[in-house]
Amino acid sequence: MRREFKLPDVGEGLTEAEIVRWHVKVGDTVKVNQIVVEIETAKSIVELPVPWDGVVHGLMAGEGETVDVGVPIIAVDTSEEDAAGGDRTEALSDDMVPSPPPEGAVEPGVHGGPAPKEERQAVLVGYGVKTGSTKRRPRKGGPRPGGPPAGGPAPASGSGSAPASVRPGASGADLSPSQVAVLAKPPVRKLAKDLGVDLAALSGSGPHGSITRDDVQSAADRPEAVPARAAAPAQAAGESRVPIKGVRKMTAQAMVASAFTAPHVTEFLQLDVTATMEAVKRLRTLPEFAEVKVSPLLLVAKAVLTAVKRYPMINSSWDEAAQEIVIKHYVNLGIAAATPRGLVVPNVKGAQDLSLPQLAGELAALTETARAGRTQPAEMAGGTITITNVGVFGVDTGTPILNPGESAILAFGQVRDMPWVVDGELAVRKVTTLALSFDHRIVDGELGSMFLRDVGAMLEEPLRMLAWG
Incomplete structure (x- = not known):
């Protein structure tokens, strides 16, 4: 029996993905749950397992090709025993037209009960896309x-046609x-x-x-x-063109939507962080931090979490439909990470409840996963406030754009030696610049200034984190 595995929705309503790399070729024997392909969605790279035992009959999309959710990507010849014991999908051969799945059928690659008849297609993660919304890319020819x-328009999937x-x-x-x-x-x-x-x-x-x-x-x-x-646009001498897709495409769309939806205000604060840098050195010698990386970002994150307790409105979102401000009593702390695929913003879930060593471990794991391109859509969903560490690139600060659905983002600039007045005398100190962008519909100038000043005060004197925690 020949069975075709359709590209599933691996995120919250994603509609397409790019085939990055096949792990199998025609003629290979595959086992249930064996990883057969890597795909790149608008949010991450995801490995897809095959739901059957069998032999690969054909790869229906090439590497680098963008495929819509619901379109078959691999055909597998399965045994009669596997066909009888697995989920029911009509056999497909070169001289057969696929029939709609029988009522109650389960989509390949999805565990659980019967698939809905009309509302949505089965997915790996999330709620999926509406029936009939998936199709191959429209052709540009006549x-x-x-x-x-x-x-x-293509006919609806599962309509009997x-x-x-x-x-x-x-x-x-x-x-x-x-x-x-x-x-x-x-x-x-x-x-x-x-x-x-x-x-x-x-x-x-x-x-x-x-x-x-x-x-x-x-x-x-x-x-x-x-x-x-x-024809593709002519490429002038000395130029090269990079397709806008995947993470870069999603980031561009999100940033445009954020910039033209939420009125941004950005405030700046330059401060002496000599005490924070000394605290980082001390933490690195403690046994509790022996297995994790300790950087100034850890204490910046702790300062933000502490300040959110004092000013919870900063950790909120604007619900346009309900005409309400939603104040989050939990903190999913986003950390913007630059990767070869573009900027991603995974977040630490429930960061407000973590100890300092736990927070250090979560930040290290989050960054490592992001740089490896393995951040999953769920790890980037639900963020409430974000930190972007632009200092690692050797710049003082910037004017960050809000992550959609959040009301504040803090940019942490580079730490460098600068002349500073201490007790009336000039001295060389470790200095950085913070920049806080916020949604002015929710956060007014007073609240934004007080939050930024509190974060700065804790980085000037880290013991304040204990007093205010």
């Missing part, structure tokens, strides 16, 4: 003869015009993409009108006969 206009993208071998006579699509296997699609050939403009010579490699190659040899896809 309409296919007898088919829908390019980019037209064949999906918009039909495997080679499906009979076009059995499908309505709105269900006809280009019939071509993934290697043929890749060849067409590499050669700049528009599959929608070809007439296939394969079984049931499917497009073959020879069809694509012939079209490439006669470029005047087949309109090519829209």
Whole structure:
């Protein structure tokens, strides 16, 4: 029995993901829960396991290809015993059109009870996307003869009709015009993409009108006969282009939404942190911190957590629909981390209840996971206030943009030697600059100033954290 594993929603309503790396190839034997592919969503890199034992029949998306949730990505030939004992999915072969799953069927890769009939597709994490919202990317070419206009809506998944993208071998006579699509296997699609050939403009010579490699190659040899896809923007000499996708795309969208939704105000405070730097050195010698990294960021985080207790309104969010301010009585402390994939902001859940050694351990684990690109969507959800450590890049400070859904973010600048007046005399001290951006709908100038001044006071004299804790 041939079974196809569809790309699941691995986050809160994500609609697409990029195939980063396949761990298997055609002909490989796979076991249940074996990791077969790494995908990159708008939030993280996720490893996907296969839900069956069997032999890989085909990889239906190439590395670097963006696939919509609900689209098959791998086909596995399974045994009759596995088919009988696992979740029920119709067998698929090159001469069969997939049938809708029977009522009560469980989506591959999802554990639990029956799948909903109409409301949502099954997912690995989160609530998923609405039925019918997933489809292959709309084509940029003109309409296919007898088919829908390019980019037209696809029929709803599970509606009892064949999906918009039909495997080679499906009979076009059995499908309505709105269900006809280009019939071509993934290697043929890749060849067409590499050669700049528009599959929608070809007439296939394969079984049931499917497009073959020879069809694509012939079209490439006669470029005047087949309109090519829209050419990519010309690349000038000395330039290179980087696709906007994944984490970078999500970050850009979130920052634009935040900047144009919440009225930002930023305040700055320069302070002497000599005592904090000395406290960091002392903590590193204590046995409680032997297994964790202690940095100035640890005490900045502790100061923020302590100040939040005194000024809880800083740890809140704006609910536009309800016209309410939601004050959080817990702190999910976000730490902005720069990674090769872009900026991510995982958060330490329930940070207000952690001891200093526990907080140090959580910060170290969070940073290590982020830099390895393994931060999961759940680890970035639900943040309440954020710290961004721009000092590690050798800059004094910046004007940070709020993480969406939060009302404050603190930038911690570099610590450097500077002349400072101490007891009326000039001295060389360890100095840094803090910058606090806040949502002026929630936090007025007085509250923002008092919160920033309290954080600064604790970093000037770390013992204040004990007195105010």
